[in-house]
Amino acid sequence: MAENLPVNSLRTAFDILETLAARDGMSISELASSTERPKSTVYDHLVTLHELGYLVERDGSYQISSDFLRMGDVARQRLEIYQSAGEELQRLANETGEHASLTVEEHGKAVIIATEEGDEAIPVNIYNGIVMKMHTAAPGKAIFAHLGEDRVSEIVETHGLVERTENTITDRDDLRAELAEIRERKYALDDEERLMGMRSVAAPVIDRGGRVRGSLAIYGPTNRIDDELFREDIPDLLMRSANIVEVLMNYD
Amino acid sequence: MAENLPVNSLRTAFDILETLAARDGMSISELASSTERPKSTVYDHLVTLHELGYLVERDGSYQISSDFLRMGDVARQRLEIYQSAGEELQRLANETGEHASLTVEEHGKAVIIATEEGDEAIPVNIYNGIVMKMHTAAPGKAIFAHLGEDRVSEIVETHGLVERTENTITDRDDLRAELAEIRERKYALDDEERLMGMRSVAAPVIDRGGRVRGSLAIYGPTNRIDDELFREDIPDLLMRSANIVEVLMNYD
DNA sequence: AAAAATTTTCCGGCATTACCGGAAATCAGA
DNA sequence: TCTGATTTCCGGTAATGCCGGAAAATTTTT
Structure with missing residues (x-):
């Protein structure tokens, strides 16, 4: 600084x-x-x-x-993933009743660039442009898993693995293992790693060139997101939607 | 400059x-x-x-x-009228099937700070932060009508009464008369004054202190917005919603 | 491959100006 | 009207934004 x-x-x-x-x-x-x-x-x-x-x-x-609103909106409009994800975000929010969001990486941080609230969505602080550390929640981890070893190290170097809750991954080897697992199963889980009482699930959106463009995620309170939803139903929905976004994104 | x-x-x-x-x-x-x-x-x-x-x-x-997105969003969240208008905007969009938007004045210009698209909404360029001249469309005129003589003159002085279509008000006396009429009937009309083929209707939102905080508006294509909708139904909906927003706004 | 062309990055000096202390003007409250 | 606080303005100066030009990197052409 x-x-x-x-x-x-x-x-x-x-x-x-x-x-x-x-x-x-x-x-x-x-x-x-x-x-x-x-x-x-x-x-x-x-x-x-x-x-x-x-x-x-x-x-x-x-x-x-409001110039900032305009500039931010214009910048966002120009992201291919945003254009392609609109419908699916809405659908995810409707299907789950929870918060659905679209996240991209900027400057080594996870930025939420769009959110949709389902009927039950907790009135929690999820708004446009909010920035999170990559390692704390599912959307960041989903992206993290597809960034490449050296970029990950670089980011960890810069931002550290700050502990947010007792579940936060704070060890580099643990992180490496977790990211490998995420690559394996194609989605990321956050079980109160960022906020006690909150779970999130995310699936990466990967373009034709194999580069990760962002991730789709669902957030909800732990008491409502039971294990079956957490580890099966919601991941399935997210992977389906992520896949659709990938297809839409590669049209032009 | x-x-x-x-x-x-x-x-x-x-x-x-x-x-x-x-x-x-x-x-x-x-x-x-x-x-x-x-x-x-x-x-x-x-x-x-x-x-x-x-x-x-x-x-x-x-x-x-996305920092701009964040800053713009935060700034917007802080506007009382935005907080209060969310529900009504959504409702207006649903009821009419058209574009519903919330507009405020900044630097003598009309700025759209929120929009909702109804089912039929024309895919026209209405996005967050877009700036329009005050005198061209209904939302601007609705606000204009409640700003006070000298502020209006000042703005007209600075920005002029640029002609956008053949219907645009370009004469100061015409504008003065139009604004008086808007005050009288409590809503503003734009009959292809800004864009040929587009009509808009707007109702001002006025706070307890008598100051205009912004306006609610509906935009739609002329062929769909017939005279009855244009001069009666939509104005009624807007005035109802504007009134609700006014009440919500003055709670705290 | 090498060379040429273009774009990006870097450097250093100078005129400009961003910065800031302090004073004047304005405002708010009694 | 007076008082205290805040905003606005001014002027000197040390700092730096600006920019020409060169070096490095990248892309294109031969």
Whole structure:
């Protein structure tokens, strides 16, 4: 983090933007202390970002503008896997009644780029753009299993195998074994490895060139996702859907 | 546009980001010529943005990362009107079979921050974050009608009354009269004023303090939206929903 | 294969400007 | 109206964004 960037002011700008995204309606003084920068500097950036249209002033305080929504949406639209997965996500959510989501890897992290809520879906924090460590939940592991040995090591090197619950995989050899097993059986399981009380299942989506593009997943509370659902029914649904997405994806 | 900003490098950075959002998978050289800046400058920014995580390298070319999706989504979640309108949007889409959307004003423009597609919805370009001129379609006009004389003048001053179709309101007095009528009858109509073949209807959402927070709208093809739907049924649905959103919004 | 062409990455110097302390202006509350 | 807090503005300067050009890497052509 302490390293020098070619255009340092961008760090300041995005620091401010991220702070505003995290907590809303902050005053300049608050922003200044949160980002640990002089008020005048923060002010310069706020004025600039506002002028460019990326901030909006509402009720006397600054907020992130919908430009980010637009840019994010456009970027997402352009992902082939997103285009192809829409229908299946919806279907998975309907069939299971739980949260269904589409995840891709970016910068060594698992990013949820789309979610659909089934009728029973727990009102848990699963929203667009949320980022998770690769090793903690099923979607990340499903992708992880198909990334290639060195890329995995590289990512583990950078982000570590942080323990989230007592079930989290924190040992490299354990991870290696787990990933091999996932490759073997074609889907990944997370039994309260990221969050106590939550299980997730995921199947990778692999393109014609053999590269993993992302994964489809179902999340649900442990009490509802019994062993049969967890290890048989849901994996089957996911593998079916993943397969369909793979076919759709390779049309053009 | 030629004016000087306190932090000029941000213009460069967002120029690059917007260019990348618009056209995907551009090489550095292409980006340099598109943004009319030296390659080395573009390179500096790309490296910085990549390091910060806002760009992703895929297949040897840069793309906007899902961070924008996250930031946009978070910003949107924080809008009270968005929280309150979710259910109603869905319902409107179901009831009409057309596109239902939620629009707010930002920087004098109408921004669609949420859409739901009904069964019959035309596969038209209505997506999150899309920006329209206030005077062209129903959602913008519905908001416009409740902004206050001087704010309207200010916006018209800045953005003009650009003609999109032969039906577009391009005269200030006509606009003033139209807005008065909208206030009167409580909803706005757009009869192919923005796009030939498309009609839209919108109802404003006004908070307890009398301030307009946004509008609910239905879009559909002229041949399907006959006069009765256009002037009676859809307005009724929208006014009902807008009213519900208003109530929900003022709970806390 | 080698060479040529193109693109990407890197470097270094200079003019620019991002940064920030402090002052002025504005706002909020009593 | 006064007071305290916050926002806005200003100006000097150390830092750095910018960019030409060269090196490295990649792709295309012969």
